[in-house]
Amino acid sequence: MKWAKYHFPQLYVSILYHDRLRRWINWKNPKDLNEKINWLKFYSDTSMWTICADKYKVRDYVKKCGCEEILVPLIGVWKSVDEIDFNDLPTSFVLKPNHGCGDVFVVKDKSEINFTEICNRLQKAINSKFGYELAEWHYLNISPCIICEKNIKSSTCADLIDYKIWCFDGVPYYVLTCSERDVEAHKTTLNLFDLNWNRLDNYMTPKYRNDIIVPKPVHLDKMLNYAKMLSKPFPEVRVDFYEVDGMIYFGELTFTSRSGLMDYFTEDCLLEMGSKVTLPTKNK
DSSP states (O other): OHHHHHHOHHHHHHHHHHHHHSSOOOSSSOOSHHHHHHHHHHHSOOHHHHHHHSTTTHHHHHHHTTOGGGSOOEEEEESSGGGOOGGGSOSSEEEEESSSSOOOEEESOGGGSOHHHHHHHHHHHHHSOTTTTTTOHHHHTSOOOEEEEOOOOOSSOSSOOEEEEEEETTEEEEEEEEEEEETTTTEEEEEEEOTTOOBOGGGBOGGGOOOOOOOOOTTHHHHHHHHHHHHTTOSSEEEEEEEETTEEEEEEEESSGGGGOOOSBOHHHHHHHHTTOOOOOOOO
C-alpha cells in the first residue's frame, strides 16, 4: 500500500483503519474518538499541533501558558549527534529526538552505554520523515533535533508512571495511565480512570485489562489544572504528566494518540469520548 500512503493518504488511512479496527471510518459524519482524530488530521488547521508536538518548541508554549515550573530541566539541544559531547553530560540523562514517537534513551549510567549505537539510532531517527507512515502531517513540519533532559527518577518507586489526561476544549475528562513501561520493547500496561480515580476497566478492551494497581497522583488536582491551561485551545488533546517525589513534570501534548487507531478502548468508550469533541468548520 506504499503507493496509497504517498499519493492517496486518506484512502490509505481508511484501509489501515479497517484492517486494525475491523470497521470503516465514517469521514462524512465521524462519531467516535478515533474517527474524529482522523478527521482533524485531514480537515482542520494543525499548525499549532506542529509547535506543540515538537518536544523542544513545546517548552515555549508551556512557558506562555504559565506552567514553566513543570518543565523537565533541559541539559542540551543539538541538530546532529556529531555535536554531542558526552563528556559534558551528567552521569544520568535522557536523550530523544524532538519529533516522532519512541527512540527515547534513558541513560542511568553513561559509563555503561554504547555511545556509537545510541548515536546511530538517534541520527536515523532525526533523518526520518516521521509523519508519512500514518498521515500525521503536523510532524513533517517539525525541524528535527536531539534534546537532552534530566533523568527524573523517584527515590521511592522504580516505575515511572505516565499520567495521560484526555482533554476536550480545555476540559479534562479521563486519565489513561502507562505503567511498567519497557522503552526498548515499546511495551506498557494501560489503565483508564475517571477524575475521581475510579477504574474504568469495562472501557478497556479485554486484551488490555489487568490487575495492576496504579496509585492516584498525590497532586492530581494540580495536574488537572495544568491540563486545563495547556489544552484550552484544542478540541481534543492528551496532556501527559509524571509525578516524581511529589513534583509534577510535563511530558508532552499528543493530538493523534496511536494516530486515531486506538484498539485499547471499547466502542462505547470511543463513542463517549468522541461525543466530547466539537469539530471545527472544515478548512482543507
